[in-house]
Amino acid sequence: MAWTREQRLPAASPQGPAFRRTGEVARGSSPSPQSSHGMPVVRLAELGREQRSQILRVPFFSPSLGLRRWLALKLPPGYQPGQELPLVYCFRGHHFEWISGREDASRQNPLPAQFEQAIKEGRLPPAILIFPCFGSDDRKMFAIAANWSYPRAIPAQRGMGLGRFEDYLLEDLMPQVERSLGLYNPRRIAIGFSLGGLLAMQLSLRHPHLFTDVGTYDGSFFDHPVRSDDSILSYGIFEPIFGYPRNAELVAEHSPLALLQSHGPEHRKVRFYVQSGPERAEPNDSNFYRCRQVVEALEAAGLTNHLPQVIEDGHHNWFTADRFAMSILELALKS
Numbered sequence: 001m002a003w004t005r006e007q008r009l010p011a012a013s014p015q016g017p018a019f020r021r022t023g024e025v026a027r028g029s030s031p032s033p034q035s036s037h038g039m040p041v042v043r044l045a046e047l048g049r050e051q052r053s054q055i056l057r058v059p060f061f062s063p064s065l066g067l068r069r070w071l072a073l074k075l076p077p078g079y080q081p082g083q084e085l086p087l088v089y090c091f092r093g094h095h096f097e098w099i100s101g102r103e104d105a106s107r108q109n110p111l112p113a114q115f116e117q118a119i120k121e122g123r124l125p126p127a128i129l130i131f132p133c134f135g136s137d138d139r140k141m142f143a144i145a146a147n148w149s150y151p152r153a154i155p156a157q158r159g160m161g162l163g164r165f166e167d168y169l170l171e172d173l174m175p176q177v178e179r180s181l182g183l184y185n186p187r188r189i190a191i192g193f194s195l196g197g198l199l200a201m202q203l204s205l206r207h208p209h210l211f212t213d214v215g216t217y218d219g220s221f222f223d224h225p226v227r228s229d230d231s232i233l234s235y236g237i238f239e240p241i242f243g244y245p246r247n248a249e250l251v252a253e254h255s256p257l258a259l260l261q262s263h264g265p266e267h268r269k270v271r272f273y274v275q276s277g278p279e280r281a282e283p284n285d286s287n288f289y290r291c292r293q294v295v296e297a298l299e300a301a302g303l304t305n306h307l308p309q310v311i312e313d314g315h316h317n318w319f320t321a322d323r324f325a326m327s328i329l330e331l332a333l334k335s
Contacts, residue, residue, distance in 0.1 A: 039072070047180040053077040055099055055112055062172040065161030070133055071095050071173060074112045076119050076126035082182040086127040086333065088189045089211075090325065091196030093142040094135035098193075098325075106319035114326055125333050127189070128181070132173055134199065136160050141237060144199045145169050145206075146254050148240040149247070163240055170207070189213045189332045193321040194287075195220050198256070201274075201294065205259035208266040213335075215273040215328035218316050221290040224257035232290075260297040271335070272298055273307045273328055277314040285316045306331065 042056045050056065055074050062069045072095045076085070090098045090111065097103055099112055111129070118124040134143045137159040148163030178186060190211045192200030197219025204214040223230045226248040233246050242250045252258035274295050277286030288310070295309045307327075314320045 044176055044180045047073075047177070048081050048182050050075060051079055051081065053079060053116060058177070060173070060176050062161070062168045064164040064167035064172050067159070067161040069159070069168070069173070071177065072099055072131040073177070074099075074115070074129040074131075076128065077116060078119075078126065079128075084183065084186070086187040086189055087178070087183070088127050088129050088191060088329065089200075090129060090131050091134070091190065091192035091199045093195055094139050095131040095133035098129075098131050103318045106315065106317040107322065108319060109322070110318075111322045111325050114322060115329060118326070118329075124329060127329070127333060130177065132169060133159075134165060134195075142195060143237065144195070144241070144254065145203050146241045149250055150240050150243045153239040153244065154236065169203075187212055189215075189328070191215045191325050191328050192219065193217045193318075193324070194316065197221070201256040201272075202254050202259070204270055204272075205256055205263070205267065206254070208264070208270055211270060213271045213273070213328065213332035215324065215332070216275070216291075216294075217311075217321050217324040218276050218287045218314070219256075219274070219291055219294065220287060221257065221294050222251060222255045223290075223293070224252065224255050226251045226255075256294050257297050260294075260301045260303075263301045263303065267301070267303060270303075271332070272303060272305050273331065274298065274305050274309060275307055275311050275314070275324060276309055277316055277320070278310050278312055281315065286314070287316070 039055050039057045040052065042050055042058055044058060044060050047058060053075050055072055058071050058073055059068055060071070092098055099110055101107055101110055115124065115129065119126050135141065136157040141157040141160055143160065143165045145166045147166050151163045178184070188211045190200040190204060192198070197216030198221055200214050201216050201219060201221070204211050220232050222232055226233070226246060228245065233251065238246065274291055276288045276291035279288045282288050291309060295305050298305050311320060311324065
């Protein structure tokens with residue numbers, strides 16, 4: 001199937017399980033990303049002195065993108081500056097998605113609140129939650145951790161800058177934040193939902209030293225070999241990364257299925273947790289088949305998926321994603 005001009009537009013489609021956001025329909029529009037969202041704004045230089053167990057918004061400058069970006073960060077109750085704690089990087093699109101109660105009508109209690117309660121009750125040890133931003137200011141354009149090869153393929157989008165998003169995360173965001181927290185070789189855990197699942201898996205396979213544990217729920221993984229009718233790759237967000245038509249060699253450099261074919265011994269140190277909704281929920285409420293391919297590729301590479309693939313009552317929504325994330329925190333932080 002050839003890509004149509006409509007499919008090439010930069011905005012992510014609101015339909016289907018890959019990048020759906022239903023908050024605007026179900027619960028009203030989200031506040032502007034330029035507002036504080038009711039969260040304290042803390043500069044990086046002040047982060048090392050923070051003790052508040054609130055969700056904090058942190059601005060920082062990214063040389064790789066050539067502009068200021070935001071992230072959200074949640075310190076645990078009882079946190080002391082400089083305390084050596086695991087870092088949990090939570091991926092999706094915009095940094096607000098994991099923390100907002102307005103992303104879709106299914107959501108009852110976002111991950112940060114659930115995790116804080118578990119720490120207070122002694123059910124989980126403390127960790128620091130970090131929510132990087134991979135979305136434009138208006139939340140109509142998203143990215144994965146890849147440097148754009150075709151930056152002129154789309155109109156300029158506020159907040160996307162130079163499009164060097166792999167460098168942005170690895171060379172700007174992570175070093176600046178971790179240094180500000182007084183951490184120089186922390187344990188890191190990655191959790192991703194949907195597009196964030198692709199991002200977390202892509203990062204862990206390209207840079208296996210980054211994370212000790214990687215959990216992905218209903219990841220929007222590419223087919224491999226690359227197919228022209230792959231509905232995920234047809235989204236316009238991939239045009240500045242992979243061009244039009246898609247450059248198969250570039251796609252393979254960021255495709256978990258392709259990367260697993262060239263895995264090395266360092267990948268055996270990573271614990272993978274890949275889950276999806278059930279097969280019966282395909283194609284609009286589950287990425288079952290895409291996740292099954294990744295689980296099979298892990299097995300073929302001699303790597304273990306540490307959870308059953310299917311969450312039988314799972315949906316492609318934030319209720320299931322939050323529940324999944326809590327299960328990963330329990331497995332990873334208690335190991």
